[in-house]
Amino acid sequence: MASSRTATKDIITLRGSAAIVSEFFGYSANSILYNRGVYPEESFVKVKKYGLPMLLTQDEGLKSFIANLTSQLSEWLESGKLQRIVLVIMSKATNEVLERWNFSIETDSEVVEKGVSREKSDKEIMREIQAIMRQIASSITYLPCLDEPCVFDVLAYTDKDVQVPFTWVESDPKLIDNPQMVKLHSFDTKIHKVNTLVSYKNDEWDEE
Amino acid sequence: MIVRTPPVKKRRGPEIESPPPSAAAGPLVIYEDHPSPSPHLQPTDDGSSHHMLCTYQCRQMVKSEFLDALSNAEKQVQDYQSRLEALNDNFRKVESERKKFRDQFLYTEQELSAAKGREKALQEQQLKEVHDFQERFSKQIRSYTELEVKLQTEINLRTKAETSAASAEKKASVLEGKLSHLSESIEREKRHLNNEIAHIKRESKLSVARITADLERMECRAHNAEKESQLLKGQLDDLKKQLSECLQQKSEAETKLTRFTFQEVNHTDNDILVKHLQEELRNFEAEVRAARKLKSSHEDVNLLKEKLLEEKGRRERAESELSKLQEFHPSMKKLEDELTSWKLMTKDIPGVSCCDDIPVKFGALQKEVIDSTKREGEATARLKQLEVALDAALIGKQNAETEAELMREKLEVTKSEVNRIELMLSRVTEERDKLRNDINEFKRAKSDGAGDEATSQSLLKELESSLAKKEGYIKELDSALFEQKQVNSCQREEIKSLNDRLKTEARKVKSLEREGDQLRSEISLLESKLGHGDFSAANTKVLRMVNTLTVDNEAKQTIEALRTELQKTKEKLQAVEELKSQSGEAGKLVDSDISGKIVQLKEQIATLEKREERYKTVFADRISVFRRACCELFGYKIVMDEHQRPNGIPVTRFTLQSIYAQSDNEKLEFEYESGTTNILANDYTSQREISQQVEIFIRKMNSIPAFTANLTVESFNRRTLS
Numbered sequence: 001m002a003s004s005r006t007a008t009k010d011i012i013t014l015r016g017s018a019a020i021v022s023e024f025f026g027y028s029a030n031s032i033l034y035n036r037g038v039y040p041e042e043s044f045v046k047v048k049k050y051g052l053p054m055l056l057t058q059d060e061g062l063k064s065f066i067a068n069l070t071s072q073l074s075e076w077l078e079s080g081k082l083q084r085i086v087l088v089i090m091s092k093a094t095n096e097v098l099e100r101w102n103f104s105i106e107t108d109s110e111v112v113e114k115g116v117s118r119e120k121s122d123k124e125i126m127r128e129i130q131a132i133m134r135q136i137a138s139s140i141t142y143l144p145c146l147d148e149p150c151v152f153d154v155l156a157y158t159d160k161d162v163q164v165p166f167t168w169v170e171s172d173p174k175l176i177d178n179p180q181m182v183k184l185h186s187f188d189t190k191i192h193k194v195n196t197l198v199s200y201k202n203d204e205w206d207e208e
Numbered sequence: 209m210i211v212r213t214p215p216v217k218k219r220r221g222p223e224i225e226s227p228p229p230s231a232a233a234g235p236l237v238i239y240e241d242h243p244s245p246s247p248h249l250q251p252t253d254d255g256s257s258h259h260m261l262c263t264y265q266c267r268q269m270v271k272s273e274f275l276d277a278l279s280n281a282e283k284q285v286q287d288y289q290s291r292l293e294a295l296n297d298n299f300r301k302v303e304s305e306r307k308k309f310r311d312q313f314l315y316t317e318q319e320l321s322a323a324k325g326r327e328k329a330l331q332e333q334q335l336k337e338v339h340d341f342q343e344r345f346s347k348q349i350r351s352y353t354e355l356e357v358k359l360q361t362e363i364n365l366r367t368k369a370e371t372s373a374a375s376a377e378k379k380a381s382v383l384e385g386k387l388s389h390l391s392e393s394i395e396r397e398k399r400h401l402n403n404e405i406a407h408i409k410r411e412s413k414l415s416v417a418r419i420t421a422d423l424e425r426m427e428c429r430a431h432n433a434e435k436e437s438q439l440l441k442g443q444l445d446d447l448k449k450q451l452s453e454c455l456q457q458k459s460e461a462e463t464k465l466t467r468f469t470f471q472e473v474n475h476t477d478n479d480i481l482v483k484h485l486q487e488e489l490r491n492f493e494a495e496v497r498a499a500r501k502l503k504s505s506h507e508d509v510n511l512l513k514e515k516l517l518e519e520k521g522r523r524e525r526a527e528s529e530l531s532k533l534q535e536f537h538p539s540m541k542k543l544e545d546e547l548t549s550w551k552l553m554t555k556d557i558p559g560v561s562c563c564d565d566i567p568v569k570f571g572a573l574q575k576e577v578i579d580s581t582k583r584e585g586e587a588t589a590r591l592k593q594l595e596v597a598l599d600a601a602l603i604g605k606q607n608a609e610t611e612a613e614l615m616r617e618k619l620e621v622t623k624s625e626v627n628r629i630e631l632m633l634s635r636v637t638e639e640r641d642k643l644r645n646d647i648n649e650f651k652r653a654k655s656d657g658a659g660d661e662a663t664s665q666s667l668l669k670e671l672e673s674s675l676a677k678k679e680g681y682i683k684e685l686d687s688a689l690f691e692q693k694q695v696n697s698c699q700r701e702e703i704k705s706l707n708d709r710l711k712t713e714a715r716k717v718k719s720l721e722r723e724g725d726q727l728r729s730e731i732s733l734l735e736s737k738l739g740h741g742d743f744s745a746a747n748t749k750v751l752r753m754v755n756t757l758t759v760d761n762e763a764k765q766t767i768e769a770l771r772t773e774l775q776k777t778k779e780k781l782q783a784v785e786e787l788k789s790q791s792g793e794a795g796k797l798v799d800s801d802i803s804g805k806i807v808q809l810k811e812q813i814a815t816l817e818k819r820e821e822r823y824k825t826v827f828a829d830r831i832s833v834f835r836r837a838c839c840e841l842f843g844y845k846i847v848m849d850e851h852q853r854p855n856g857i858p859v860t861r862f863t864l865q866s867i868y869a870q871s872d873n874e875k876l877e878f879e880y881e882s883g884t885t886n887i888l889a890n891d892y893t894s895q896r897e898i899s900q901q902v903e904i905f906i907r908k909m910n911s912i913p914a915f916t917a918n919l920t921v922e923s924f925n926r927r928t929l930s
Contacts, residue, residue, distance in 0.1 A: 061757045069753055083748055086741065092758065100741060154753045157743055164751060166841070171752030173741050181739045197739045 012125075013117045017191035018077035022070040024129055024187075024194070025103065029066055029087055029154070030056050031136050032101055036089060036143070038150050050130045069154055072165060076158060077105070077192060080112035084157035088174045092149040097174045099143065102197040111191045118190035128187035132196050135184045142182065143200055176201050299664065302650065306667060309643050313674055316636050320681055323629050327688060330622055334699060337615065341706055348604065348713045355597050355716055362590040369587045372580040379573075386556050390549045397548070401541045405534075412530050419523055426516050433509040440502040447499040454492045461485055592719075592726055599718010605710030612703045612710075619696055626689055633682055640675050647672065763823065770820050777809050777816075843867050843920045844876075857881075861888075864916065868923035876916070885912060 027049060034044045034055040039062060044055040057063055076082035087101040110116060155171060164170060176199055184196035465482070647668055743750070784802055839845050844864040851861050862885075864876040877888040887906055893899060898919075905915035 061760060065753075065755065065757055072753075084743075102739060102741065104738070151755075151758045153755055156751045156753070157748050158751060160747050160749055162749070162751075167754050168751040169754060171750050173743065173750050175741045179740060181736065183739070199739060199741070 010119050010121045011117050012120050012189055014078055014111050014191055017189040018074045020189055021077050021192045022074035025073055025085055026066050026070040027054055028136060032087055035137055035140050036146055038152050050126050050133055052130055052133055080107040081159040081162050086155040088153045089150050092151045097176050099200045104195045106193040108191045120190040125189055131185045178202055359594055362594060366587040369583040376580055390552055394545045397545060405537055430512055430516055437506045437509040444499050444502050447495055593723040594719050596719035596721050596723030598715030599722055600720030601712055601716020602714025603717035605714025608706055608710030612707055615703055770816050773816055777813050866920055866923050868927045
């Protein structure tokens, strides 16, 4: 990532932005899978990132999965064809969708078309990402308990003309009927703006 | 002052220039000293100056006189000097006053220029404001015209929508009328049918009663007939007996008769007996006939019984049918009602000739309704937009009002300033008048006193000219004030008109605000939809990353668990076997127990092994699917073997065969060892073309995928082109 950034720290290029955003997805996926208990607690180790202690999985399968995911995402982000990334948490037994972690992406088309760069300091971006990470960690306070074994899936909303890569298949959007929604912070690299939102299955207990 | 000895100068003077004054003459005049230029102040003796020649002798004589005269003259000079001083003082005073006036004049001039500057600034500001107002006004007019156009279109739309709504309402009312008509007819029919039902019920009851009565009657008859039949049976039995007796008697009689015929002793008796017997026979025959009749009647009774049973069955059937009929009645009625209503509807609906047209008509009507509701919605939305625009205009008006207020305040300020300037002007005119008066006084004094003060006159003239200039300035100021007032009045009018327009604009502003709210709510709705995960299929597709983590994990875990279990059971088995061997016969007692357990464990093992087998087969299936998919996707059949090198190191060998291969020999062999893959030389790869490609792609570029892909394309081309 650092290599793609120019010497002046405040200048940000398309590649640099794509790297920041895809790295953010990797960390946030790790954080969500840890905080929501999709993978066992003991399979994560702490590392320092974004000025916070972040948790990274040690499960080899999951690690390679996330690595493949981030590399594909950065490729799409560089072409400006990625509209949204969704991490879907489903019940293992029934395949019912319980949570959708939405990361919608707005790409500055001028940067993609003309290859110009933008100006924003690393520090500021890191601060914005830190706020989102904090919110993800604190989301367990209001999200309903996942008291059954869960699995996850990653969906990518892309432009129509994107070629489907080998490890991806076309899919339905895996929506939740009548979901509760909580909007989280967003961050902006001046090239990619990422809005975060978590929607989850309406807990029946609330309505009774 | 009296000087005893005249100064040398004075003494010499007369020696040279003037003759000594004569003794007889009046006061002597010292010629060298011209006492003053003002001759009118010196009283002179007439013609005595001619005799003022003096000799040394007379000098002493003349001296005292002369001295007196001198002193007088000196006194006079002093008087003159004091007068001159007084005059000088006066002049200085006048000058200072003049200076004061001048200062005042300069001050007023400065003030005037300041006032002018202020006025200019004010004018510029006002001009600017007026410009702004005009621009804003023109903008608002433009927006107003746009809004008017919109309003017109809205009104048109609304009228259309209203007309459509009215037509829809009319249709609805017509349909309602039909509905009421239909309901009435239905009610009537219902009543009618109810009556009929009641009637039918009554009839059915009656018929049932009749049938039951008939049945009873028949039963009674049957009963009677049974009784009769029994009686008749008895009679029949009796008659049979009698008949048998009769037959016996007859046989006896016949035997007797035969005997008699043989004998024919007493023929006449016999005849009588025969006759008697014949009669008896006839009687018997009659009885037999009666018996036969009875028998037939008995058969009839049986028949009747059967008929009765049949009748009963029929009655039951009829009853069940009746209940069914009752059940059917309402549904039939309903169906009839529906049919009639539908018929009426079809008659009522315009443009419908048969049943098949109805759905089409319905579709058209639904479409119309949807369209009208849409139009209505649009119209209401537009109306709301207009309202919002009006609100916005109102706010603009309020702003303008505040601005107008500000302008008024400014006007008041300018007025006060004007008043101040007027006050200043009046003061200045007063001062001018005063100055004039002073000047007049001066003039008078001048005319009275010494008229030769040219300098003061010139000064006065200057003052006058400056005064005249001042007056000119004052006039200019007056005219400027007048203009200012005019401009102010114009501006006021403009402000008023602007206020009126602003009122309308403010309304527009409000309506625009409402529109904004509406749009915001729409945006929030859309955002929520977006958040929900909706997307337009036109420019977005959803991809899912293939996730085999859970499946792999599960399989791994279960296999692991099974292995550990197997290990454990094997250990247990071993332990048990050891125990068995150790304990020998003593352990035989425990044996049965243990053997049971062993059996159990073996069963467990068997099931576990089965499960493992199943997992293996599932895994093999998946693998084969994967291989097939690989073959389809990459165009190579891949065979994987484990080999051992001569030095015992295990290596994995992959043999690739392209699906476009033209012979079985076209094979690529690779060795995979600890993360590195190497191509092996064989007949196929040692061909010139292939070896070249191997050299380029694998050895130089270090890319096996590029090599295989290139090979695939080449063999594909060869296949398809050839």
